[in-house]
Amino acid sequence: MATQPSAPRKTDIGPPHYEQFLHPVIKKNYGQWKYHDYLKPGVMVHVAESGDKIYSVRVGSPRLISVDVIRMFADLADKYCDGYLRFTSRNNVELMTDKEKNIDPLIKDIQAQGYPVGGTGNSISNIIHTQGWVHCHSAATDVSGLVKATMDELYEYFVDMKLPYKLKLAAACCLNMCGAVHCSDIAILGIHRRPPKIKDEQVSRVCEIPTTVSSCPTAAIRPTTVEGKQTVKVDDDRCMFCANCYTVCPAMPIADALNDGISLWVGGKVSNARSEPMFTKLAVPFLPNNPPRWPEVTDAIKKIVEAYAGDAHNYERLGEWIERIGWPKFFDMTGFEFTKYHIDDFRHAAETFARSAQIKF
Amino acid sequence: MATQPSAPRKTDIGPPHYEQFLHPVIKKNYGQWKYHDYLKPGVMVHVAESGDKIYSVRVGSPRLISVDVIRMFADLADKYCDGYLRFTSRNNVELMTDKEKNIDPLIKDIQAQGYPVGGTGNSISNIIHTQGWVHCHSAATDVSGLVKATMDELYEYFVDMKLPYKLKLAAACCLNMCGAVHCSDIAILGIHRRPPKIKDEQVSRVCEIPTTVSSCPTAAIRPTTVEGKQTVKVDDDRCMFCANCYTVCPAMPIADALNDGISLWVGGKVSNARSEPMFTKLAVPFLPNNPPRWPEVTDAIKKIVEAYAGDAHNYERLGEWIERIGWPKFFDMTGFEFTKYHIDDFRHAAETFARSAQIKF
Amino acid sequence: MANHKLRKTPLLDDLQKGPWPSFVKDMKQIAVRKPMVNDLLGQLELSYKERVGHWKHGGLVGVIGYGGGVIGRYSDAPEQFPDVAHFHTIRVNQPSGWFYTSQALRDLCDIWEAHGSGMTNMHGSTGDCVFLGTTSEELEPIFAKLTEKDWDLGGSGSDVRTPSCCNGMARCEYACYDTMDVCYNITMEYQDELHRPAFPYKWKFKFSGCPNDCVASIARSDLSVIGTWRDDIRIDQAAVKAYADAGMDIRADVTRKCPTACMRYDGKEIHVNNKQCNRCMHCINAMPKALRPGKDTGATILIGGKAPIIEGALLSSVLVPFMKMDKADDYQEFKDLMERIWDFWDDHGVNRERIGECIERVGLGNFLEAIEVDPKPEHVKHPRTNPYIFYEEYFEDDGTDA
Amino acid sequence: MANHKLRKTPLLDDLQKGPWPSFVKDMKQIAVRKPMVNDLLGQLELSYKERVGHWKHGGLVGVIGYGGGVIGRYSDAPEQFPDVAHFHTIRVNQPSGWFYTSQALRDLCDIWEAHGSGMTNMHGSTGDCVFLGTTSEELEPIFAKLTEKDWDLGGSGSDVRTPSCCNGMARCEYACYDTMDVCYNITMEYQDELHRPAFPYKWKFKFSGCPNDCVASIARSDLSVIGTWRDDIRIDQAAVKAYADAGMDIRADVTRKCPTACMRYDGKEIHVNNKQCNRCMHCINAMPKALRPGKDTGATILIGGKAPIIEGALLSSVLVPFMKMDKADDYQEFKDLMERIWDFWDDHGVNRERIGECIERVGLGNFLEAIEVDPKPEHVKHPRTNPYIFYEEYFEDDGTDA
Numbered sequence A, B: 001m002a003t004q005p006s007a008p009r010k011t012d013i014g015p016p017h018y019e020q021f022l023h024p025v026i027k028k029n030y031g032q033w034k035y036h037d038y039l040k041p042g043v044m045v046h047v048a049e050s051g052d053k054i055y056s057v058r059v060g061s062p063r064l065i066s067v068d069v070i071r072m073f074a075d076l077a078d079k080y081c082d083g084y085l086r087f088t089s090r091n092n093v094e095l096m097t098d099k100e101k102n103i104d105p106l107i108k109d110i111q112a113q114g115y116p117v118g119g120t121g122n123s124i125s126n127i128i129h130t131q132g133w134v135h136c137h138s139a140a141t142d143v144s145g146l147v148k149a150t151m152d153e154l155y156e157y158f159v160d161m162k163l164p165y166k167l168k169l170a171a172a173c174c175l176n177m178c179g180a181v182h183c184s185d186i187a188i189l190g191i192h193r194r195p196p197k198i199k200d201e202q203v204s205r206v207c208e209i210p211t212t213v214s215s216c217p218t219a220a221i222r223p224t225t226v227e228g229k230q231t232v233k234v235d236d237d238r239c240m241f242c243a244n245c246y247t248v249c250p251a252m253p254i255a256d257a258l259n260d261g262i263s264l265w266v267g268g269k270v271s272n273a274r275s276e277p278m279f280t281k282l283a284v285p286f287l288p289n290n291p292p293r294w295p296e297v298t299d300a301i302k303k304i305v306e307a308y309a310g311d312a313h314n315y316e317r318l319g320e321w322i323e324r325i326g327w328p329k330f331f332d333m334t335g336f337e338f339t340k341y342h343i344d345d346f347r348h349a350a351e352t353f354a355r356s357a358q359i360k361f
Numbered sequence C, D: 001m002a003n004h005k006l007r008k009t010p011l012l013d014d015l016q017k018g019p020w021p022s023f024v025k026d027m028k029q030i031a032v033r034k035p036m037v038n039d040l041l042g043q044l045e046l047s048y049k050e051r052v053g054h055w056k057h058g059g060l061v062g063v064i065g066y067g068g069g070v071i072g073r074y075s076d077a078p079e080q081f082p083d084v085a086h087f088h089t090i091r092v093n094q095p096s097g098w099f100y101t102s103q104a105l106r107d108l109c110d111i112w113e114a115h116g117s118g119m120t121n122m123h124g125s126t127g128d129c130v131f132l133g134t135t136s137e138e139l140e141p142i143f144a145k146l147t148e149k150d151w152d153l154g155g156s157g158s159d160v161r162t163p164s165c166c167n168g169m170a171r172c173e174y175a176c177y178d179t180m181d182v183c184y185n186i187t188m189e190y191q192d193e194l195h196r197p198a199f200p201y202k203w204k205f206k207f208s209g210c211p212n213d214c215v216a217s218i219a220r221s222d223l224s225v226i227g228t229w230r231d232d233i234r235i236d237q238a239a240v241k242a243y244a245d246a247g248m249d250i251r252a253d254v255t256r257k258c259p260t261a262c263m264r265y266d267g268k269e270i271h272v273n274n275k276q277c278n279r280c281m282h283c284i285n286a287m288p289k290a291l292r293p294g295k296d297t298g299a300t301i302l303i304g305g306k307a308p309i310i311e312g313a314l315l316s317s318v319l320v321p322f323m324k325m326d327k328a329d330d331y332q333e334f335k336d337l338m339e340r341i342w343d344f345w346d347d348h349g350v351n352r353e354r355i356g357e358c359i360e361r362v363g364l365g366n367f368l369e370a371i372e373v374d375p376k377p378e379h380v381k382h383p384r385t386n387p388y389i390f391y392e393e394y395f396e397d398d399g400t401d402a
């Protein structure tokens, strides 16, 4: 259902060319950078072969921001950065200037607006996250709120660089994992725990039954007829609440106030540094959905962060640390219970069983 | 079809108790050994807390031996070892004595009989193997011959301890892998490469059709009718020649003179030392079945052994060495071609894809 | 100023407290002039109270001629929250590396102030600048104003999704190819594929300048391009000494953490066995002033990364160990490869199956054969361990090939 | 002496040459008095010529009251090789650790000389002493003579297979429990299960005294028992010094090869962080005079190892991280565990499915629950990475458990 056209119409023009958005010092030294250094938390300098320098001040952002906030950053860019700024792949804002003397006043102004400077080096940077109850129909929780609650608790780690190494968090509101949840140091994941409730009257009208049936990874869905209407039924025992059926068939809502909640995952990474990229692994299978502050979730995350902070080596990502000390030790140190849910039972489960006599006592 | 009983009948008595077979020095120091040392290739001494010593002389054996050979060993045991001897988990013979002075004469007598002393420490010990054409209906090749041909070529590595570390070989005559082929440093595996030829007249008589159908890991077998008789048919494209159908249904012979042959595998191990136990990986998908000496096979094995001998570190098993240098280098050094057959395409194939940007150039 | 009644949001109000910037505070401010945001807050408060979302499954909405770029969204309680009865998002294709001028941002803000809620995501997980919340009527006017200012929409649905890249050569000394240029070039090349969904499922490109992979391309894109080099790590031994003098424990923090054990520090200098180095970046990361990637740079191309639905998450796997990313040649080698891959996908893909799953189903060996890439040991962690080989040929009894 | 014509075997004859002892030479010698071996050579020569085997699928043969221990075998060319028309093998249960006296071996040889081909495998891959080639008529007489001399048959078919073990405490300083005694005890305990197949498929036990696993138990047994210890590695620092003095590069060969990096050599002494040590054995193997396992010894119990057919090979996986193997208690803890496992297998196993495959199908978590073993992080390499969790309980709308 598209709306009225306006004339004359330009299409397929793509994004503006990036060059016009580059600070002159960046444009001049493009591809000619030599090294970088941290001046303090949130402040980096990049030095070019030419000797030129560009200073970047990184600012934490909730990502869900209004035009007012964007304009505020635009004003700061005008005042200190010749009108140039950028966002990072973690949704932080970076204000860049070639004038070292601008740094401190800029930081002051930023902080006065209630925004924190940090997120560089051995810190917890911004949390990658997704829509939650703010915009998505699939959400099992609200990640904007979870992120706010969590970052309030972890604030000290954002504005300082006191961790053994960088710690990357992500949050996603359902198993689709639009955030980088499957490969983060710590991941917060909204989950469903109850099979979809089927609106039998609607199924045949709004869904393609064969597509719906085949959407289920565990073949839990079968076609059926209820009161003369074609619909589907779910074998509860085979359902693991992935919601893929709901994605293709709106008549199978799965969100459920009593049963939705949060799971926590740890030890993933993306970079190729030292160890290969790895997936996150289950740490806590279920915590209650407890807005507005999700205290059970933030408590558990703090336990993980503190165990890591106290025990990891320099340059050791969370997953690398756990691999060194061993998973039994991790569960010991955090006090999390190890349950049968931690043991994989999906497709390649058997690849995760411990198949050696190498055991720590 | 059992034969006539003889009376009176003893059953379920189990094997004789091991204690009666232990040399007095072993019995005395049972569980009280302190350390061991190698005196020369094939000769170990174990020293007990008590200071007692037992010397073991290890003798290579083809495993397929007649009562004459066994009696010959029994004679040697009587002459030098107070009548005690044992076999190892790799089918070598071990003659044990508490008299150091017996060692050299014993070795002389063994060698005079045409048997080699060696297989200890950093050597190639005996090849674990199976029945082959000597006794098994499933065999794609003859492992007794293959082992003889291979050990003739690798003899120097048995009677000496000049390798970087121990190198364990195994051979099996079909995918059932009665030898330790799936976890050896180097493995020789007899393979079929042609779908079973179905004896339609026999199937319904000698096979259970549902069992036969369900025996196929790739669901290549379907029931059918030929000239009014119930039988099965195989979808050639789905067959990967595992012979599991033949194991349950004799009317589906799979051995085929033109297509059977040998594949070579590398880099497995069983021990937990340093690295976890690992499976062997495909090195050469197909070499011809070329009795009596299988020169293509022994050549390829020598290439592997020599590359390993020249490049591995001390205490580095073949698989550990390859993991260090990388598979590309292994294929480089041996000159083996890397083909699509090397890339897994069975159940958990995707777990073996290279999923990082860590690459050696 | 507001002629609408501001919603009471006791639960959300708690999130106005605390040191981290508050989206609630921000929204409350803008809600004063934006009824849409006011109702959004109201509905969100309801979700916080009931612990369940209140959006309906999205419908198909969009701008004329495009199949993607807009996500339709409707409230399931429109009587209660009429101003978010329709609440669609618009994905605006961000510039390479998320660089902006203040002016460009103001242009975007003005458009959104005029035609939408005024709330955004800067940025969406895929990389777009996301305009959060408008009605169907506003879509064409927004699109007209965006294109007038040289902006275009990003992807959604079964199409090329908005490509993204790290800041690369713009501000990073590690960049092994020009991520921002490739990202721009590829985005322009595939405008049709981006705007008009015709694939079996979504297709994501992400470009990282080095193996640190700062856009998480290996985890979150179907086609990941990660910079690397083939020659030797450049070493400035004087700078090594400076690190040592400054108190760095080079053995503990650098050489002993090298995953291939190919580095040695002799107390004075660092030595690297470059044949053994796997370009992990660790040593360079730890000593950026002393160590640098080599000069024969390019990229590793990987394929198939994705989130868990349906068969479990996949990291991208190596497709081309090394490709020069040749600007002079307009990245033709890369585009030719894409052509062959998409041809294959056209033929073999099934609906809602990502390319990574498709390759898994068809077999990596068969896939490589089809797209004319030679199988290499670099494609696998290790060769197969199971003996279930589908040999493609056998001899008939008369000796001919079957 | 022979009144049969000796077969010509030109291809096999080539295998009489070369330094490794020749099975052909041996067989040729015995063929002079054993027509069976003469025909075996003839048929084998034919196989070498035609490159294909000549045995038929085995039939069911055995001794009265036993379901296993004999493998039936028939030639597919009995007219050509009448003396191997029947050529069954007999599996004789070897003694623990394959220790013998010369007298015991002679007894076995005499029986086999009288009633079979005289050829053997010393030993079969499972561990049996294998008598290779006899006819159905000879089975009972052989069995009678074997039992008279205190020997019994081993397993075959869907039963407990002949357990085997490393020489352990008999001649190895590393043994952490008494492998030979446990192997004997378990073999005696399960005589019925060994001789009368009643399981869904075969069941193999193997016992290794330490993580070196000299009987390859982790790869080749359904139930692998591998010795280990819980306390600290014993260190004799004087012996460490002796190794150093003798020229050993302790850092290169020992401490740097420690997989957990929990060892340090300070130039004089070795220090181990025992909490971090994973009992891999490497350092002990490298310096047997200086390092020894601790004194609080026992075993790790692992389950599910097997060859590839059908779902791919499996290594055994951890079932009980540490169990005291308590002789005084007649290994009751171990036997109780076996009881629970076999009960489970009875209920859930399917025909020709090994326990490792069964666990994979049912789920390790469910299996552990059924056999009353608490799930522990030691059971897995790492917790699950996919989010597909079968939560077993949810609340109904009225708040009750469903």
Ligand code: SRM
Residues within 6 Å of the ligand: A036, A044, A087, A088, A089, A090, A091, A092, A119, A120, A121, A122, A125, A126, A128, A166, A168, A180, A183, A184, A185, A268, A269, A270, A271, A272, A273, A317, C097, C165, C166, C167, C168, C171, C172, C173, C174, C212, C213, C214, C215, C216, C285, C286
């Ligand atoms: C700005 C940004 C790229 C961009 O185009 O936006 C960026 C910039 C830099 N990254 Fe990054 N990385 C950025 C996201 C990432 C990501 C993606 C992510 O966070 O989701 C990764 C992969 C994450 C992972 O592995 O899970 C990433 C993995 C790295 C690493 C490797 C860390 C490791 O595992 O060892 C380095 C090396 C280092 O830190 O020394 C690195 C290093 C750097 C350097 C030092 C590169 C340079 O010389 O300029 C930059 C400053 C790092 C810092 O924050 O202290 N960057 N970096 C991203 C900032 C995000 C933020 O706001 O916090």
Ligand code: SRM
Residues within 6 Å of the ligand: B036, B044, B087, B088, B089, B090, B091, B092, B119, B120, B121, B122, B125, B126, B128, B166, B168, B180, B183, B184, B185, B268, B269, B270, B271, B272, B273, B317, D097, D165, D166, D167, D168, D171, D172, D173, D174, D212, D213, D214, D215, D216, D285, D286
């Ligand atoms: C006699 C035997 C056990 C038996 O009861 O029969 C045995 C005996 C010893 N083994 Fe073993 N191993 C024996 C088969 C094995 C096997 C199984 C096999 O070969 O199929 C393995 C696992 C193989 C694998 O990992 O693939 C095995 C892995 C080891 C290891 C670990 C090697 C490593 O990976 O680092 C050691 C440690 C060492 O060599 O220092 C070891 C060490 C030893 C020691 C030194 C133990 C001791 O202190 O007495 C013995 C002499 C070793 C030698 O041959 O130099 N034994 N050893 C087996 C001799 C087989 C043969 O005739 O060659």
Ligand code: SRM
Residues within 6 Å of the ligand: A129, A130, A131, A135, A136, A137, A138, A176, A177, A178, A179, A247, C071, C073, C089, C091, C121, C123, C124, C125, C126, C127, C128, C129, C130, C154, C162, C204, C219, C220, C221, C305, C306, C307, C308, C309, C310, C354
């Ligand atoms: C807006 C955004 C989240 C955000 O808050 O940033 C998003 C939102 C949605 N994603 Fe996503 N995805 C977004 C980035 C991602 C990413 C990350 C990325 O692209 O780097 C992923 C993981 C990477 C991947 O593609 O595998 C991702 C994996 C999914 C999936 C699972 C796909 C899979 O193959 O596993 C779905 C389900 C589907 O496609 O049916 C999905 C589906 C959706 C839908 C369309 C909901 C649905 O069930 O149809 C969401 C619409 C929400 C809404 O109302 O706006 N979204 N989605 C991201 C796009 C913004 C942008 O354009 O910049």
Ligand code: SRM
Residues within 6 Å of the ligand: B129, B130, B131, B135, B136, B137, B138, B176, B177, B178, B179, B247, D071, D073, D089, D091, D121, D123, D124, D125, D126, D127, D128, D129, D130, D154, D162, D204, D219, D220, D221, D305, D306, D307, D308, D309, D310, D354
């Ligand atoms: C004799 C022996 C090989 C040898 O030369 O040593 C042997 C011979 C046969 N094995 Fe085996 N297996 C022998 C040890 C093994 C081992 C090794 C072990 O036990 O440590 C294995 C691998 C470990 C395992 O069990 O997984 C082994 C895995 C198989 C398999 C595959 C089972 C699987 O689950 O993958 C089969 C097929 C079957 O059972 O249908 C098999 C089947 C057979 C059959 C019965 C053939 C068949 O298709 O029915 C063979 C009879 C040959 C014959 O004519 O005598 N044999 N078999 C070994 C037994 C001797 C003994 O009692 O000491």
Ligand code: SF4
Residues within 6 Å of the ligand: A130, A131, A132, A136, A137, A138, A139, A140, A172, A173, A174, A175, A176, A177, A178, A179
């Ligand atoms: S993670 Fe799920 S709920 Fe959250 S935005 Fe993505 S699809 Fe929607």
Ligand code: SF4
Residues within 6 Å of the ligand: A195, A196, A215, A216, A217, A218, A219, A220, A221, A234, A238, A239, A240, A241, A242, A243, A244, A245, A246, A254
């Ligand atoms: S939620 Fe997932 S597992 Fe459950 S029925 Fe739907 S598709 Fe199947």
Ligand code: SF4
Residues within 6 Å of the ligand: B130, B131, B132, B136, B137, B138, B139, B140, B172, B173, B174, B175, B176, B177, B178, B179
């Ligand atoms: S490996 Fe195959 S052919 Fe060889 S003995 Fe075992 S079952 Fe028979």
Ligand code: SF4
Residues within 6 Å of the ligand: B195, B196, B215, B216, B217, B218, B219, B220, B221, B234, B238, B239, B240, B241, B242, B243, B244, B245, B246, B254
């Ligand atoms: S050989 Fe294996 S794959 Fe082929 S039909 Fe028989 S069981 Fe199936």
Ligand code: SF4
Residues within 6 Å of the ligand: C166, C167, C168, C169, C172, C173, C174, C175, C176, C208, C209, C210, C211, C212, C213, C214, C215
């Ligand atoms: S991926 Fe590499 S080149 Fe790109 S920003 Fe990160 S460190 Fe720099």
Ligand code: SF4
Residues within 6 Å of the ligand: A274, C257, C258, C259, C260, C261, C262, C263, C272, C276, C277, C278, C279, C280, C281, C282, C283, C284
């Ligand atoms: S880049 Fe990585 S592998 Fe290469 S030398 Fe540096 S630390 Fe070692």
Ligand code: SF4
Residues within 6 Å of the ligand: D166, D167, D168, D169, D172, D173, D174, D175, D176, D208, D209, D210, D211, D212, D213, D214, D215
């Ligand atoms: S497994 Fe251990 S205890 Fe047994 S023989 Fe081997 S090294 Fe000795």
Ligand code: SF4
Residues within 6 Å of the ligand: B274, D257, D258, D259, D260, D261, D262, D263, D272, D276, D277, D278, D279, D280, D281, D282, D283, D284
């Ligand atoms: S046993 Fe292995 S893990 Fe333990 S200290 Fe020795 S080498 Fe290290």
